[in-house]
Amino acid sequence: MTLEAYAISKNYGDVQALQDVDIRVETGELFTLLGPSGCGKTTLLRIIAGLEKADKGTIYLNGTPVSNIPANQRPVNTVFQSYALFPHMTNADNVAYGLRSRKIPETEVRKKVEAGLEMMELSEFGDRFPNQLSGGQRQRVAMARALVCEPEVLLLDEPMSALDAKLRTNLQIQLRKLQKKIKKTFVLVTHDQDEALTVSDKIAIMKNGKVLQIGSPREIYDRPNCRFVAEFIGTANIIDARRDGDVMTTSVGDMILPELPDWKDGALVIRPEGILLRNDKPAKNGVQTKVSEVYYRGTFLDVTLETGNLRVRCAPHNKIETGDSVWVELLEDALVAIHD
Amino acid sequence: MLLTIPALALIAVSFATRGSYGEIQWIFTWENYERLMGYGLFGWSPDYLWILLRSLVVAAVTTTACIALAFPLAFFIARQPKKKRYLWLILVIIPFWTNLVIRTYAWQLVLSPDLPIAQFAARLNIIPQGSPLYPSSFAVYMGMISAFLPFVVLPLYSSVEKLDWTLVEAAYDLYSSKKRIFLQAILPQTLPGLSVGAILTFVPAMGMFLVPDLLGGAKYMLVGNLIQQQFGKSRDWPFGAAVSLALMALTLIGLFVFRRKGEDMEVV
DSSP: OOEEEEEEEEEETTEEEEEEEEEEEOTTOEEEEEOSTTSSHHHHHHHHHTSSOOSEEEEEETTEEOTTSOGGGSSEEEEOTTOOOOTTSOHHHHHHHHHHHTTOOHHHHHHHHHHHHHHTTOGGGTTSOGGGSOHHHHHHHHHHHHHTTOOSEEEEESTTTTSOHHHHHHHHHHHHHHHHHHTOEEEEEESOHHHHHHHOSEEEEEETTEEEEEEOHHHHHHSOSSHHHHHHSSOOEEEEEEEETTEEEETTEEEOOSSOOSOSEEEEEEOGGGEEEESSOOSSSEEEEEEEEEEEOSSSEEEEESGGGOEEEEOTTOOOOTTOEEEEEEOGGGOEEEOO | OTTHHHHHHHHHHHTSEEOTTSOEEOOOOSHHHHHHTTEETTEEOOHHHHHHHHHHHHHHHHHHHHHHHHHHHHHHHHHSOHHHHHHHHHHHHGGGGSOHHHHHHHHHHHTSTTSHHHHHHHHTTSSOTTOOSOSSHHHHHHHHHHHHHHHHHHHHHHHHHTOOHHHHHHHHHTTOOHHHHIIIIIHHHHHHHHHHHHHHHHHHHHHOOHHIIIIIOTTOOOHHHHHHHHHTTTOOHHHHHHHHHHHHHHHHHHHHHHHHHHHHHHHO
16 A cells, blocks of 8 residues: 655644655555654654644545544554553453454454464463563564554554664564565654664655655665765765866865766765775876774774775775875765755 | 551450440440341341441442542643643642531532522422522532542542553554543553542541531431441440441442452453
């Protein structure tokens, strides 16, 4: 089922939580709302769920407006950040909750609950209560509770923020597999960029109630469209630049781009992976400089150069030390022009 | 010690005999309990049993009515902005600053024939023109409910204030009807405050004698009045002790039933 949010605005008193937000999520897509806390991503999710009403704008499910359908009638379920499991019910009763609300015959409820618990590898925990489970298990109960209702759209509000890093990585992969298997539309809210890059088909980067960029993880990472996106995701070298004829004049030297921007003054973004160390002067976009810092990070060396404080990543077997004189090449395909 | 000695003494006294001048004579007898069960000098009559039953009903109705009123009130207060909340809580508490006797007399005044409530009732032909609304069971319930409402509102409010609203949202998100949201997401969370409030109301309501005395008139006798009479005017301590113990037993039974009901509700 496709999901569309069209021109959604929402104010809390003087605070503009959302300003004219448009998103479109295709059927079977895992769409992530990514941004720092207070950017409005959770508010948007709650509006989609029907737990909050937008001041302006409409939510469409499969092209039908649902703004006036209350949350308990929308074919949408939510996995809450705190999981919101009912503490006085067993895990099986928790999972059965939505089905019983819909007055589905008890034999069918049992079957679906069993299947749901099995899918989440929780079969042996059905008779226990939520407070007898670990955080990761509780999160899976919450997932099962939402999924047995077979929602057309599943909303996940920071479902992994309360879990430790290792477990989180594991669950991210499981989440991705699960979503591919059941082919439903998922909308995920997170402030964790690694999570967003790992699991998403598409990411919307939000800031101060606005969507700044929507794209695949690769597009977002490789082609950020503004300074905020570049800095929010991963590490970025941002170099002030000015267009002079066919070349870009920058603080680190003249650069050649495959395609020139249409502005005069702006900046170039390049990821550390886009800068390569060279023995000799490269054919274009070369910079000769000294190494000011080197950190060994296990899988790579984190090198900082004197010129423009450029950060470079290179393989850990490179013998580089502070003070070494080096040539680097800023790969022209890795350079992104931004203007904001 | 301080609690058990008087209780044990009460048990002992309840099996003693009243002397002709109201003193306690230590002659063991079942007579007090027989009398309570209705076996008197002139054969069997259910007067005392009626009093016990009426007390039970009055206490149960008062508790139920207080809960029914306290729920919306507690939610109303909890939904106010912080500053206003305290104002409302103070308004709930202020009546406590006045003695119950005075508050009960105030009800007599409120229900007196010159004031709108009685006049309105008279216009509806419920009572004759120019007469007060008391003594009546209506007046007793008004007095009882107003006396005990804060005891339910305050503990209930403390539960409502701590309510985890995401559970309510989760229930709503999972296709719950309003009734199911209340029973499954709100009630279990407020049950601790609710049971404290119910006990704080039910137990003293069982033994209440002041309100029925002033607002119920002579015909509206409850166990509390009976006990007070036996220890006071009648000077029949042994019988009074027997009635007191019967009241205690009834209260315990009432609480037990209430607890069972509470547990049942959690399973709904």
